[in-house]
Amino acid sequence: MADLDYRELGLRVGIEIHQRLATREKLFCHCPPLMRHDEPHLWVRRRLRVSYSELGSIDPAARFETLRARVFEYGAYSDSTCEVELDEAPPLPLNLEALEVSIEVALMLNMDVVDEVHVMRKIVVDGSNTTGFQRTALVALGGEKSAIETSEGDVRLSTLCLEEESAYIVETTPQGARYRLDRLGIPLIELATGADIRSPDQAREAALKLGRILRATGRVQRGIGSIRQDLNVSVEGGARQEIKGVQELDLISEVVRREALRQVNLLRIRDEMRSRGLSPSSFESAETLDVTEHLSGSKSKLVRRSLSRGSKALLLKLPGMGGLLGREVQPNRRFGTELSDYAKVFGGVAGILHSDELPGYGITEQELSYLYREAGLDRSDAFVLVLASGEKAKLALDAVRRRVMQAALGVPEETRRALPDGNTAFMRPLPGSARMYPETDVLPVVTGPLVRKILARGLPEMPDRVISRLVTHYGLTEDLANMLLDDGRIAQFERVASEISGLSPRFIASTLTSTLRGLAGEGVAVHRIPDSALETTLRLVAEGRLAKEAIPNVFRKLAENPELDPSDLAASLTMSEEELDEIIRRVLYEEREVVQRVGMRAFGRLMGRVMSVVRGRVDGSVVSRKLRAAMEEMMGSQK
Amino acid sequence: MNLSYSGRARELLESAGAKDYDLLRVTAGRRIYEGILMPRPEILDDLHVVLKMSNGYNVGIDVEKISSVEVLGRARPPERPSPPRVSPREGLPSVPIVVTGGTIASRVDYSTGAVKPTETPEELIDLVPEIAELANVSYVPLMAKLSEDIRPEEWGRIANKVAEELNSGASGVVVAHGTDTMHYTASALALMLEGLTGPVVLVGSQRSIDRPSTDAVLNVTAAVRVAAEGPMAESVIVMHGSTSDDFAWVIRGVRARKMHTSRRDAFMSVNEAPLARVTEKSIEILNPRFRRRPSEPTEVVARVEIEPRVALVHAWPGIERGFLEAVVSSGYRGIVMAGTGLGHVPNRIVDEIGAIVDSGIPVVVTSQCLFGRVDLKVYATGRRMLQAGVIPAADTLPEVATVKLMVALGRGMEGEDLRRFMTTSQVGELTETISPSAYPPCFSGGARVG
Numbered sequence A: 001m002a003d004l005d006y007r008e009l010g011l012r013v014g015i016e017i018h019q020r021l022a023t024r025e026k027l028f029c030h031c032p033p034l035m036r037h038d039e040p041h042l043w044v045r046r047r048l049r050v051s052y053s054e055l056g057s058i059d060p061a062a063r064f065e066t067l068r069a070r071v072f073e074y075g076a077y078s079d080s081t082c083e084v085e086l087d088e089a090p091p092l093p094l095n096l097e098a099l100e101v102s103i104e105v106a107l108m109l110n111m112d113v114v115d116e117v118h119v120m121r122k123i124v125v126d127g128s129n130t131t132g133f134q135r136t137a138l139v140a141l142g143g144e145k146s147a148i149e150t151s152e153g154d155v156r157l158s159t160l161c162l163e164e165e166s167a168y169i170v171e172t173t174p175q176g177a178r179y180r181l182d183r184l185g186i187p188l189i190e191l192a193t194g195a196d197i198r199s200p201d202q203a204r205e206a207a208l209k210l211g212r213i214l215r216a217t218g219r220v221q222r223g224i225g226s227i228r229q230d231l232n233v234s235v236e237g238g239a240r241q242e243i244k245g246v247q248e249l250d251l252i253s254e255v256v257r258r259e260a261l262r263q264v265n266l267l268r269i270r271d272e273m274r275s276r277g278l279s280p281s282s283f284e285s286a287e288t289l290d291v292t293e294h295l296s297g298s299k300s301k302l303v304r305r306s307l308s309r310g311s312k313a314l315l316l317k318l319p320g321m322g323g324l325l326g327r328e329v330q331p332n333r334r335f336g337t338e339l340s341d342y343a344k345v346f347g348g349v350a351g352i353l354h355s356d357e358l359p360g361y362g363i364t365e366q367e368l369s370y371l372y373r374e375a376g377l378d379r380s381d382a383f384v385l386v387l388a389s390g391e392k393a394k395l396a397l398d399a400v401r402r403r404v405m406q407a408a409l410g411v412p413e414e415t416r417r418a419l420p421d422g423n424t425a426f427m428r429p430l431p432g433s434a435r436m437y438p439e440t441d442v443l444p445v446v447t448g449p450l451v452r453k454i455l456a457r458g459l460p461e462m463p464d465r466v467i468s469r470l471v472t473h474y475g476l477t478e479d480l481a482n483m484l485l486d487d488g489r490i491a492q493f494e495r496v497a498s499e500i501s502g503l504s505p506r507f508i509a510s511t512l513t514s515t516l517r518g519l520a521g522e523g524v525a526v527h528r529i530p531d532s533a534l535e536t537t538l539r540l541v542a543e544g545r546l547a548k549e550a551i552p553n554v555f556r557k558l559a560e561n562p563e564l565d566p567s568d569l570a571a572s573l574t575m576s577e578e579e580l581d582e583i584i585r586r587v588l589y590e591e592r593e594v595v596q597r598v599g600m601r602a603f604g605r606l607m608g609r610v611m612s613v614v615r616g617r618v619d620g621s622v623v624s625r626k627l628r629a630a631m632e633e634m635m636g637s638q639k
Numbered sequence B: 001m002n003l004s005y006s007g008r009a010r011e012l013l014e015s016a017g018a019k020d021y022d023l024l025r026v027t028a029g030r031r032i033y034e035g036i037l038m039p040r041p042e043i044l045d046d047l048h049v050v051l052k053m054s055n056g057y058n059v060g061i062d063v064e065k066i067s068s069v070e071v072l073g074r075a076r077p078p079e080r081p082s083p084p085r086v087s088p089r090e091g092l093p094s095v096p097i098v099v100t101g102g103t104i105a106s107r108v109d110y111s112t113g114a115v116k117p118t119e120t121p122e123e124l125i126d127l128v129p130e131i132a133e134l135a136n137v138s139y140v141p142l143m144a145k146l147s148e149d150i151r152p153e154e155w156g157r158i159a160n161k162v163a164e165e166l167n168s169g170a171s172g173v174v175v176a177h178g179t180d181t182m183h184y185t186a187s188a189l190a191l192m193l194e195g196l197t198g199p200v201v202l203v204g205s206q207r208s209i210d211r212p213s214t215d216a217v218l219n220v221t222a223a224v225r226v227a228a229e230g231p232m233a234e235s236v237i238v239m240h241g242s243t244s245d246d247f248a249w250v251i252r253g254v255r256a257r258k259m260h261t262s263r264r265d266a267f268m269s270v271n272e273a274p275l276a277r278v279t280e281k282s283i284e285i286l287n288p289r290f291r292r293r294p295s296e297p298t299e300v301v302a303r304v305e306i307e308p309r310v311a312l313v314h315a316w317p318g319i320e321r322g323f324l325e326a327v328v329s330s331g332y333r334g335i336v337m338a339g340t341g342l343g344h345v346p347n348r349i350v351d352e353i354g355a356i357v358d359s360g361i362p363v364v365v366t367s368q369c370l371f372g373r374v375d376l377k378v379y380a381t382g383r384r385m386l387q388a389g390v391i392p393a394a395d396t397l398p399e400v401a402t403v404k405l406m407v408a409l410g411r412g413m414e415g416e417d418l419r420r421f422m423t424t425s426q427v428g429e430l431t432e433t434i435s436p437s438a439y440p441p442c443f444s445g446g447a448r449v450g
């Protein structure tokens, strides 16, 4: 995909970084902020309700219908979640440790910390919070001096909020969703920049820099999902989109690129609609036709299967729209896909069929012509077909009709979800700021004492200082130092390097970064290995009880079963001296003629044979020393 | 509009002519804040001014740092689309909702966060449209009280209103009530209302209705369903049956007790199974031993005489001679003891109790165990208590015995009349037998649904 000229397009991007904090407790209860990997101990079923008039102007009826039909299930753990996560008890006071970390970050970024922090409730009805709202507090505001430098100019910070993490989604269906409560309530910093970013690459650079500043505190969680980015993207003439949940840094520039492209293409569709004389009012009363009867004998399995289950087939006429639904808006995403997203979200249907992709899905050219004729349309027109129960199909088509009306005006403001390839899909309309109100169960906190405590102690070093210290003090390469920072392992590295003697800092650093990254790349669940087990493993190596070569195997086993004791693993993965001596004796005996003939020149050959048996269980240098000694002894005795 | 600030902050705001909810520009140090002035609760200090900014967040600004305050605009009443009007439908039973207060009958104003009482049934139907399908719901505002502030004298007002509604054709009456003392009011209504023609359903919520997760939706729907079509002509409590939004219990008012400070399923039926469970679709009877709606229309009579001066006293290891005397001398006319175990009090105060009984003040004995019945014949202490003249109330709950004694004294009962009244079942508050399935309290019919 050729890059667009982003300056000319007036691309504007802002980033919101969400970073989980590594505090001792959750934000509003004493539970540990731990992600679980086992099945919850009990499940609870809940519904959420916002009154009809609270739903606001965005098709309240449709949203309401969607809302009231949904059932959410929450999985709780009897030993690490409590009544607070279950919304069965009021929240406890705001976690001051989490507030302290947030203030520290704000001060590192030269932001103004608010004098008194107020916890708010932000209404969220997708089920991701048992309460139906997310608790969030504004901790600091950006000022003139709060900006980070990037190669394409400064990016200013606008707000820093301390929030509770939402519940972990296990699965979602049109009828509801299942969530786990282990993640709900983990403290989260939300750091938002202004819309100062002007290119996709600058977005990635800014996110990387901010992520490193957060990690430089040494008090953030690491691992999959512990940091994620939301992006606000718009182009001139387009509209602001809030894109949620970009988990990988490398996806950021692609998401921005593809979102800019989508807005450009939507604007082209608008222009084409205008040139065809279409406006929103052209679809104000677009007709819907029941074509269940017409399709009863369809050749399409998809259609027959739906109808046999009692679904209706409803057709929405879109006069003048022929060819536009098939227009690509992002690589492999068509305008029809955008309409389909609306149908899914508002109508809870599985999807739509539109005339630009027909014949297809088993629907023949003959059936297509029949539908066009029955609808009184010709090929310059388009239609959308939905197979679902009557009520759902109506809601879905009404949402599609409204989306087409918006298309005649340009790009609607939306909350969108990042897809793995960098495309985005519609989630919900952009919420206003109105649905935020005070969390009356939590008292405000005056920040002055915390600010003074942090300033007296001194702020954490900024990332560039940390890197240069690691390089000069420990002799690490800059790459290795950056990897420690990016993986959030600096504090751990420094602890191990000072506590364990006999290992080179480089070896410790690369074990904690490259070795773990390599294993993760193989699909090993290294995030499950407790820090203490990593450190014990390194200690065993330092004490000579475990071969360096055996480390990856120990980590593999620990990832499978984090409860295991590395010392026990070391015993099974390490060869005793007696065993090694026995192997060396055997190889020497089998190769005695060669040794007699060529002497020490046979060393490489013998070393290879011994290592093929002991690799990963004994340090190669130990093997080399013993083998050399044994060969010399043999040759000596022969003289 | 007024100004809710005090002290330093008040001086500052007053001098700028600011009132709550005005749009202000506040300069503090190098920053300029613009936002709506939020009221400040009394329990907070007088050193901060709270603004709601355009991004929706509230921030508190230290008055020390403020160099100027400017009013940019006056408070505007919050705009909200009015809920759709609902007109009565023919053929649906009529169910008035008598409002006494509590969070169930209030709504949040999102611009301020304040929770205000709702004024029309439309506002409740706006949140719980299901009830309009079940009944023609009307609103009867009676008082707006937190339940901990409701006095015994006010039970009569509620009873009179309920009787009036039933006598004018209501199929049942819903009483919206705070949850803290709901079981006291339910007991009072049970004892005061004679000849009930339909259910009197107390309902409340443990999660306020300003939360999307409110339990009020299920509770109110179930309560209206029971009032409209339930077969029982008794005072009952209808609240969540589990922590899930699956079903509600119908618990006999005189058997109900709030057993958890905050959970949705806080109310339990003590010493008997709940009368029924109400799901989204139906009322399923679990315990058929209840008074049914009469086949002939009858007149509901409210007998509201009450003697509020009855004390409910726990026995505890530190209770000493003189404590009960002090209760009596402060004007109480009757005492309900929540004794330990089978109903005991320490031996050292038995003589004192005897003297109180002899002076004409009845002492009724219940158990703080709640589950099971009082038995004073088993141990010597109990036998001494009986000799001292206490009235053992079998398996009546301490709170219910308290209300019952208030009613008895209010009706002028004394001596043997009073003893007979207190030791026999009037409305199911006392039973001859307790079913083995009534304990443990987690009724096995699905209460702990996963």
Ligand SMILES: [Zn+2]
Pocket (backbone or CB within 6 Å): A026, A029, A030, A031, A080, A081, A082, A083, A084, A085
């Ligand atoms: Zn908890």
